[in-house]
Amino acid sequence: NSYFKIAVLPGDGIGPEVVSESIKVLDAVAEVFQCQFKYSYGLMGAEAIFKTGDPLPDETLKICKDSDAVLFGAIGDPVFDNNPEAKVRPEQGLLKLRKELGLYANIRPLKTFPSLIDKSPLKREIIEGTDIQIFRELVSGIYFGEKFTDPDGKYAYDVCKYSTEEIIPIAHMAFQEAEKRKKKLTLVDKANVLDTSRLWRKTCQKIASQYPDVQLEYLFVDNAAMQLILNPKQFDVILTENMFGDIISDEASVIGGSIGLLPSASIGEENALFEPIHGSYPQAKGKGIANPVASILSTAMMLDYLELPEAADKLRRAVEHAIENGYVTVDLNTEQHYSTSEVGSFIADYI
Amino acid sequence: NSYFKIAVLPGDGIGPEVVSESIKVLDAVAEVFQCQFKYSYGLMGAEAIFKTGDPLPDETLKICKDSDAVLFGAIGDPVFDNNPEAKVRPEQGLLKLRKELGLYANIRPLKTFPSLIDKSPLKREIIEGTDIQIFRELVSGIYFGEKFTDPDGKYAYDVCKYSTEEIIPIAHMAFQEAEKRKKKLTLVDKANVLDTSRLWRKTCQKIASQYPDVQLEYLFVDNAAMQLILNPKQFDVILTENMFGDIISDEASVIGGSIGLLPSASIGEENALFEPIHGSYPQAKGKGIANPVASILSTAMMLDYLELPEAADKLRRAVEHAIENGYVTVDLNTEQHYSTSEVGSFIADYI
Ligand SMILES: CC(C)[C@H](C(=O)O)[C@@H](O)C(=O)O
Ligand SMILES: CC(C)[C@H](C(=O)O)[C@@H](O)C(=O)O
Numbered sequence: 177n178s179y180f181k182i183a184v185l186p187g188d189g190i191g192p193e194v195v196s197e198s199i200k201v202l203d204a205v206a207e208v209f210q211c212q213f214k215y216s217y218g219l220m221g222a223e224a225i226f227k228t229g230d231p232l233p234d235e236t237l238k239i240c241k242d243s244d245a246v247l248f249g250a251i252g253d254p255v256f257d258n259n260p261e262a263k264v265r266p267e268q269g270l271l272k273l274r275k276e277l278g279l280y281a282n283i284r285p286l287k288t289f290p291s292l293i294d295k296s297p298l299k300r301e302i303i304e305g306t307d308i309q310i311f312r313e314l315v316s317g318i319y320f321g322e323k324f325t326d327p328d329g330k331y332a333y334d335v336c337k338y339s340t341e342e343i344i345p346i347a348h349m350a351f352q353e354a355e356k357r358k359k360k361l362t363l364v365d366k367a368n369v370l371d372t373s374r375l376w377r378k379t380c381q382k383i384a385s386q387y388p389d390v391q392l393e394y395l396f397v398d399n400a401a402m403q404l405i406l407n408p409k410q411f412d413v414i415l416t417e418n419m420f421g422d423i424i425s426d427e428a429s430v431i432g433g434s435i436g437l438l439p440s441a442s443i444g445e446e447n448a449l450f451e452p453i454h455g456s457y458p459q460a461k462g463k464g465i466a467n468p469v470a471s472i473l474s475t476a477m478m479l480d481y482l483e484l485p486e487a488a489d490k491l492r493r494a495v496e497h498a499i500e501n502g503y504v505t506v507d508l509n510t511e512q513h514y515s516t517s518e519v520g521s522f523i524a525d526y527i
Numbered sequence: 528n529s530y531f532k533i534a535v536l537p538g539d540g541i542g543p544e545v546v547s548e549s550i551k552v553l554d555a556v557a558e559v560f561q562c563q564f565k566y567s568y569g570l571m572g573a574e575a576i577f578k579t580g581d582p583l584p585d586e587t588l589k590i591c592k593d594s595d596a597v598l599f600g601a602i603g604d605p606v607f608d609n610n611p612e613a614k615v616r617p618e619q620g621l622l623k624l625r626k627e628l629g630l631y632a633n634i635r636p637l638k639t640f641p642s643l644i645d646k647s648p649l650k651r652e653i654i655e656g657t658d659i660q661i662f663r664e665l666v667s668g669i670y671f672g673e674k675f676t677d678p679d680g681k682y683a684y685d686v687c688k689y690s691t692e693e694i695i696p697i698a699h700m701a702f703q704e705a706e707k708r709k710k711k712l713t714l715v716d717k718a719n720v721l722d723t724s725r726l727w728r729k730t731c732q733k734i735a736s737q738y739p740d741v742q743l744e745y746l747f748v749d750n751a752a753m754q755l756i757l758n759p760k761q762f763d764v765i766l767t768e769n770m771f772g773d774i775i776s777d778e779a780s781v782i783g784g785s786i787g788l789l790p791s792a793s794i795g796e797e798n799a800l801f802e803p804i805h806g807s808y809p810q811a812k813g814k815g816i817a818n819p820v821a822s823i824l825s826t827a828m829m830l831d832y833l834e835l836p837e838a839a840d841k842l843r844r845a846v847e848h849a850i851e852n853g854y855v856t857v858d859l860n861t862e863q864h865y866s867t868s869e870v871g872s873f874i875a876d877y878i
Contacts, residue, residue, distance in 0.1 A: 265719060271720070297653045299648060299649070318669075318720075323721070325725070329729065330690055333687060333689075336669065336685045340680070368616065369669075375682070402777050402778060402786070406648055422717075426749035426750065426752050427753060427756065427778060429753060430753050430756045
């Protein structure tokens, strides 16, 4: 199969700018690797609220369900962040999309780029050689459990609920990834306090026997938050629930020195979505200074998912080439830097 | 008042070793500052389970309720950590104690010691001058909400619940502390997803008008986990709910380079408990290598609470003196180091 339907959701803030560089790069891939991408654009997030009142219009959902993969930019707008009373919020669109597409596994690879190591707030000897893959459960837990605020505003609650059925698929995915790598899987939880965490532990313990080569370790989330900074190299594959994954994976993103480089994939049984982990970064919107690399590397993850591993590798090499040769945006070099679109073009040309 | 009843709970692992250095130091304080401390010892944690079957025997709770302040060591034992099925666990004792004593505010000051800055995994320019005070709500939220595991082990849940009554007292405490400091308060939450977080935001927003000098800022917990590492100096006082506080404050503890230095206070209307933030560190038990400084600095927080500010200051100066002059345990200097008890004696002698 060499024909792919790609749903493109540029979203808010710098989303449109970085996504259009990904499209530029995909067009180059199509030419070189003899395949075809058909793009269908959809509204999403604050943009969608402004235009339709709905952060995830039905039309957008339809386009996504119909696609082979979704390329997503970013979501969020200060208009909503500064108003805790807002009833309709951009984030609801993203959460609904994850749920509707069944994107149960959010995957974030973390590696350091040799030429950028000194940009990290952490010391070189702590981070050099870090290579972590984080698996975060994405469609359950406290994000999707029952929520309630009493009408008088006196109390509120959020329920964190997990079933073994929700844990098993992502646990297998993480074990399988660990098998292909350094064979170490760390489950991050709070099993000394939470029933749901104990369910995660028991479920993973059972599954472990099917992966005798993989060493399964447990780490309390508070300790994990320390260990990620004290010694990130100790980790290979990390598996965790939705809320802990949100915190831990953003924390881990500081290791490499720029969040503008980090891609992610959200995978389900029938759909998949690819997005940079940076947010909408509204201050930079329209200035041509956003780093397109995270979006472009997310596109590489998409190519892997579409079973075009050679194209994915080529794209990653192109990115490395750009970085090693100083074709970077201002976040990576304040003296000598290029615009979002120049960096995108350089990468596309290399392909 | 110069007579104080101190409940002493040495607990597990290295707890007894570090607490006995605090007692040594307190004895010196009593002599110099003309006051009296009466110590009552209680069993707690794994030790208490082994001896009585109960991680918090009634006798211990009684001693604590009866005291002016509680000095606590550490809790936890690998026997329980490695057994997710254990019905009785050391941590239950600590959680029950917090609840029974109404210790709603866990306070953790974070400062860097000039002579130890290079021990941090973070770069000097990132951390030098960091001075943060974290207020973590300690007796509600997902720790104490309803928990359930279905008998077939197919699903489980934990409820995170907050009432405005639970938020208001600690919010005032944090605002008041910010007023005395750099007048900046950061509320860490996940208000784009959780109802409880939106309740925290609204409640703090209301209270803010009583503290016109304090600038109240909001930060999503995932972003906070990044910002603490990227630029810890941006923070003054941080306020957050129980689970986020557990993660964020342990994460922040890596900044200074040694968790063996960090104290904490847990404060309620009528009781207060002081403990080092490091855990029971079972591998070091009985070896005389544990760093007593965190426990001793917790004792300084206790002296402040008992309204003995001069004694507290003297104690802090003694600790600084010990560190600046190299009277430290092996975690801070692998070449030239002293035992737990030698460091404690040095600090006591200085007083
Ligand atoms: C925007 C927000 C709802 C989202 C989340 O918390 O999942 C984001 O932080 C992320 O990690 O993708
Ligand atoms: C031991 C554990 C229950 C406890 C907590 O999570 O509160 C500890 O991590 C702490 O922070 O004091």
